[in-house]
Amino acid sequence: MAHTADQPTTRRDFLYIATAAFGAVGAAAAVWPLIDQMNPDKSVLALSSTEVNISAVPPGQQIVVKWRGKPVFILHRTPEQIAAVEKEDWRNLRDPQPDAERVKRQQWLVIIGICTHLGCVPNRESDGSGWLCPCHGSVYDNSGRRTAGPAPLNMAVPPYKFESDTTVLIG
Known part of the structure; x- marks a missing residue:
């Protein structure tokens, strides 16, 4: 019985290995454009972050900016609005979440202004108590x-x- 370790390496073995390596490199070169086309477009990457100057927003007012094609509400909350959302019993809400988890600075609320029911854009309540979705009546407080x-x-x-x-x- 012959063992493969006993057989000397031939020119044919080298050609098999070289052909396989060349084929693997060629396959990778052919597949790379297909994989690369799945990356985001440069115009999308340019919109991935937005810098907003909030110095002109007075307390109690909000501004709306676009980020990735979505409206973002930036609300400069008053001390009364902060006290109201902290006083509210958040544990009994459908989606319980304390205000402290939703803000990085108490006086500033930054949220995506899209209703989670059907994707409408809620309107700011005239009394400043939160937002109301005009389509089906979902109500959001000053913590979103x-x-x-x-x-x-x-x-x-x-x-x-x-x-x-x-x-x-x-x-």
């Missing part, structure tokens, strides 16, 4: 938490950080 209506979840909090006292980086 759902307090009434058919919406299943609170409004989402996007990833953000404060670059300075007057600048927020969303994304």
